[in-house]
Each structure stands twice: as C-alpha cells, then as structure tokens.
Amino acid sequence: MATVTNSDIPVTPTKVQLIDRLAESNGTIKASVNASDQVTLFQYDSAFADLTGPSPTHSLLLSTAGTSNNPFFHEACVFLPAHDEVYITSHLLQATKSSNFPTILISRVKLQRNDRLNGDNNVHTVEWAKLRPPPGIEMPNGGVNYEDGILFCAQGSAQTGTGGLYYMPRKAPPKAMVTNFHGRDFNSVNDVVVAKDGCIWFTDPCYGNEQDFRQRPKLPNQVYRFDPKNGDLRIVADGFGRPNGISFSPDESLCYITDTDYIHGDGSKDFTRAATIYAFDIIKVAGGPFLTNRRVFAFAAVGIPDGIKCDVYGNVYSGCGDGVEVWNPAGTLIGRIMVPGGVANFCFGKDGEMFLCAEQKLWRLQMARTTKGALLGI
Template sequence: MVQTDSFHVQDERFHSILGSNPVLELLVEKSSYAFAHEAGIYIAATKHLFITSNKCSDSNGGPKILISRVDLGANPTTCEEISPGIPMGNGGVNWGAEHALICGQGNMDQPSGIYSMSTTAPYSSKLLKGDFLGRPFNSVNDVVVHSDASIWFTDPTYGFEQGYRPKPSLPSQVYRFEPKSGNIRAIADGFGHPNGICFSPDEKTVYITDTDRQNGNGTIDDRKASSIYAFDVSTYHGEPFLTNRRLFAVTDTGIPDGIKCDLDGNVYSGCGDGIHVWTPGGVLLGRIRIDGGVANFCFGKEGEIFALNEHRLWRVQLGSHVKGALLGI
C-alpha cells in the first residue's frame, strides 16, 4: 500500500526536503503484536533493519520485548524475530561494521544498560555498561555514538512505572560512557523522562527529548514537558560539557520520542501523528503524517526513512538528496 497524501507542509522550505515525489509505503504489518516500536538500526551492507517491539507478554504472562531483523532486500520485505538475550530492548544505534548498540531496559533479574549485539547470526550480545558508579540504571532508553567513540544515552524511569524494574536509585539523567577507558559521567539532568538523543551533523549540538507528558503507566499530564531541548557541546579542561540548555521545540501532538538529524542539520522526531521536521533554528517545516504516530525511525539511503508505527513498518521516500547525519548515505 502506497500513500502520497501524507505530507503536510508548514513552511515552504519543506518542499526541498520532500522532493518532487514523496511517498509513504507500507512494508510490513503484524496484527498480533506491536513489533515495530523502537530502535531502527539500518545496516547498509546487508539491507537489514533491526527493530524492537513494544511491551508484550511471554508465555507466563510476564513482560517481554522482541527484537526483529527486517530484510529490506527481500521482495516482499520479510521480518524475522531473533533472540540476542537483551532484556526489554528499546533504542539502538549502529556501532562499527558488524555490531549495534541496543538499550536494554532490564527487568527484575537482569540489569538495565547498554548492550552490544552482533548484526550477523547468531546475534550474540554483551552487556557493556549496567551501572553508574555501582548504582544500577533505571531503564536505559536511547543511545547515540559520538565520533570520538564515546556512547551517550538516556535513562528515564519507565521500567519502574510499568512494573518490570525495581524502584529507581538514580535520577532521570543522560550519560556519557567511554568504552575504552571505562569512564562514565552524568552529562545532563533536569528532565522528567529523558528519551531520544542525537547530535547535529557537526556534533556541536546535542538534542534530547523530554517525554514527561506521558507517564509510564499511560497517564497524560499536559502540564509536563513534551519538548526537545538543545545543548551546546563545550570543552572545559579537555573534557566535554553540555552548556546553554535551551528549549528547541514543543510538540503539539503526543510526545517527541526518537530524534535524528539530516546532513543539513534539520531535526526529525517521531510524534503522535507521525514525524515532525524542524530547521536547525527550531522552525517547524512540516509533518510526515502516519496514523497512530511514530515512536522511532531511522534513515536509510538517498532520502529513505523507515518509520516504526507499532503494528506497521513504513518506508518514507523523501528527496534523494536527503541523507541522515548518522550514516551520511
């Protein structure tokens, strides 16, 4: 199924991103469970996409999250569950040529943290970091990798609120971890529920979403943040700090979950009615409307976006000149 009427232009500059023939195409649909919720890790060499599901129930009625490998090179597109052993997987990102990083939210028995996963069978995984100076993470949510090889990630309290993690022993914070040295720092605080995170193409700015409007138990409080914040990446005494915190955007529909930039610095975020796109200066350019909203997404190549819409996986085709900042393709 292809839809061409799903692109809402808020600012005329959005036309240059959409190109002459933008398309929204349904790739995979599963009515049995919400297989397409988070992560979105595109492997260009194999045309594979790794995604995590929304919370569902195992055979004993307990909570679980499934991880799937989507073969975008197959016709039709196929989607196969894999079992890397990551507890309650959520956000993820490419990590080198043969691995990905996936946020394990953890459960009552296994730690929350950053896990590495091989992107080839048998998809073995390893916990890279599961605590902050001995205190367990809450439920690590989303992750991005800096060009200096440091790993930056968010840690809200959704797991506790949804009943599968212990009472938090840390504030809701954002962290920077250096795998080589093992050093870890809390790099930002002051959030209700820090969620999505990404760098601008020049890595001088970090964007972090706060989805505090939506509690983990499903309740909505319109007085709380449904916002994107921008920070400058500054250097003091040879180390990075986040400075000049500023409100970048407030979403009017749902919450801003996953967040990405293109190579021109435009900012994209999954929201309650699809994907919203802003200029680097915070002007809303337009929306890619997808009924039911988008939690997360990722860029493919030459203007492709793969949008995770719970029971559906969509392919968005923008102008072929548009390239995601993460992979640059």
C-alpha cells in the same frame, strides 16, 4: 520463530498538503489530524519541499493490523546499510501465561529492492524474522549502529544487576559495554547515540519501573556519556522528567534531548508536563565535553517527541503522536510526516528513504534522494 515474507509491495504517491501557518494559528484551518489511512505530508515551508522532493512515495512494508494486537514496530529502528536490514524492538508484548512477565522481541527486516542501478530504490519484498533478545539484552529499547552490529539499550528486568548498554555483533554473542553507575543499576536505559570520537551518550528514564518490569529507581532520570576506551562514565545532564531520545547536530556542536514527561509508563498523561525537545551547546572544558546553555528547541504539536535524529543539513526530526515532525535548525516547524497512529521511532536508510515505526505497521517513505541522515550520511 518463523520468517514472514511480504512480496509485491505497492508504492503509493504521497499526498502533500500545503499548510498556511497563519490560518492554522487563528483556527481557520485545522491540520492536526491525518484523516487518511496512508502517509501524508504537511508542508509549512518551502524548505520541507526540498527535503521531500517533487514526487515522494510511501509503502506499507509490514502490518499486523487485523491479525494481531501486538505492537512489533516500536523502537530502535536501526538500519544496517551493508546488509540492507532494519532492526526494530517491539513495545511490551503481554505474556501468554499469567506467571510470566511481559517481553520485548527484536524484529529483523531484510529488504529486497528493485534495480537501484537504474535509479529505482523501492523495496519490493521484505523478510521479517522475530528474534528473542540474546542473554543480557533484557527488555531492549533503543539502538544505534555500532561497529559491524548494533548497540542496544537493555532496560533490564526486575533482578538487580541487569540492564545497560550491550553491543550485539551480527554473528557473535552480545558484549556488555556498561551496566551500572559505580555499582548502582541504571533505571531503564532508553536511547543511545555514538559520537565521532567513539564515546557513547545515552538516556536513562524510569519507564521500566512504571511498567512493572523493573526494580525501583536507584538514580535520578539523567543522561550519561561513556568512553569505551578507558571506561570513563559520567552524567552530562539532569533535571528531566523523562529523558528519552538523544541526537547530535551534524557537526556535533549541539545535542538534542527529548523529555517525554507528558506520559508516564503507567499510561497516565498530564498536558502540563514536558513534551519538549531541549537543545544544548557542547563545549570543551579542560579537554572534556560539557552540555551548556540548555534551552527549549521545540514542543511537539501532537503527543510527545520520542526518537530524534538530524539530517545532513541540520534539520531535526522526531517521532510524535502525529508521525514525524520536522524543524529547521532555528526550531521552526517546517513539515510533518503524518502517519496513522503516530511514530515512536524511525531511521534514515539509503538515498532519501525513511523507515517509520507505527506500532502495528512499518512504513517506508521515499523522499528526495539528497535527504540523508546525519548518522550514516547515505
């Protein structure tokens, strides 16, 4: 597929709006809507100002609005610092022929920056290539940095024996890591994170079946841990409606898992279902990790908490219906990155930047250079 180049990308100062918690709580003000077509910041606490810095800016790197309805910028959102590239998976793209199934494409966005040696980290040009997933990585969704490439969640197709976790090096064929639970196909693996010991933790809701491209579930909606050194695969958490995003605190003493049961794959919504982030303590028993003390960490202000990540200070970020909502480690909402149309997933880049996936638009937000993701710490 042809590469699209977008040059001379403007950098816009990002408006910061101070929100009075009490006034919002008693209905004096309403701060749940972004009336602008730009990224704006809602600050509930001074701690959020420390993260954004005194002069945050944003850029619209890519947009298909007005030219295509295809949601190319949906999930994964993995930044490869060595190559200054971002990899993103699309939402379902409808087939061009009635006999074909919907598909999902992978976008590779190559970044060209200004002079970082002089303190300018802005992106002035991007090269966007749409890639068909390699064999095995059928209907990709979430992803994470892994060795010199990306570990992708493959939701699988209608055929048995498909789906699971695949490692995709930059210049080699993909490698299957784990594709089944003792002979039973996963439902539709959604998101993944890699612990410091090399073990892989991932979620497995049933969205693929609800979206009519995956077989009927053969397992509950659960969370798994896989050890690639010895093949040990076990369930670490259950009892979810739709387990989705997963992340660790910087010291890996806590695990955060989002439950997006509020919306099902067929598009139906129920406001009484979970749109919740749960926190777990990670403890060792007989030398093995267990998730204990499950508790509600936060409930999304708007929509559902999808992708989730922590910064190096332990603050928790999640893509929601209003953009990216940010809580401190105590579960207090300290700020909201308001993005038109909301954000499914996002990632941290270099020196305080974030890449925000908003379906038809890909945004870049520059915050304080000391604000870094716990996953990469760059």
